[in-house]
Amino acid sequence: MSQLHVECRTGADLIADLPALARLRIQVFREYPYLYKGDAEYEERYLRTYADATDGVIVVVRDGDRVVGASSALPLAAETPNVIEPFKSHGYAPDRIFYYGESVLLPEYRGLGLGRRFFEEREAHARALGRFDLACFCAVERPHDHPQRPRHYRPLDGLWAKQGFVKQPQLRTTFSWRDLDEAEETPKPMVFWLKHLD
Secondary structure, three states: OOOOOEEOHHHHHHHHHHHHHHHHHHHHHOOOEEEEEOOOHHHHHHHHHHOOOOOOOOEEEEEOOOOEEEEEEEEEEHHOHHHHHHHHHOOOOOEEEEEEEEEEEEEHOOOOHHHHHHHHHHHHHHHOOOOOOOOEEEEEEOOOOOOOOOOOOOOOOHHHHHHOOEEEEEEEEEEEOOOOOOOOOEEEEEEEEEEEOO
């Protein structure tokens, strides 16, 4: 792990990494709380959104040549309606908000400060663009008695709060995906967290 390298990739520079990023996401998101039964073709198509979006970015962590972590972000206005609508309906201006997508990191690289680094790099990117007042992301909400919740599971709320984010229970949406034990996709409740960038 002595060869860790963090870089921000944008636009066409992301294309070559899409297959590795798709595999990484599928591997990490199998874990609780996402329990996601991934599909490589879908993942590459989804990740291309960040390559195609004006001002989109993916922070990539490599150990040598191997991609071991990644974190995505783009302007909220470039997101899908189910992500934008909760903000519009609560009086926010979507074009003033920078949206943080997902962060994924292989287990053996956790606890090294890379989760914090993901937030720092995305915020630096948003601030450099100079037109955003807020940063946001959303996280899945699973019931505390979920049968697949690991006994020693610890949510990341503490990390998010340390980065200046505040949970917004009134800002909610749903994403649909297929859990590992599901035959088809079902909607999952998601709640947003916000941070002021001023």
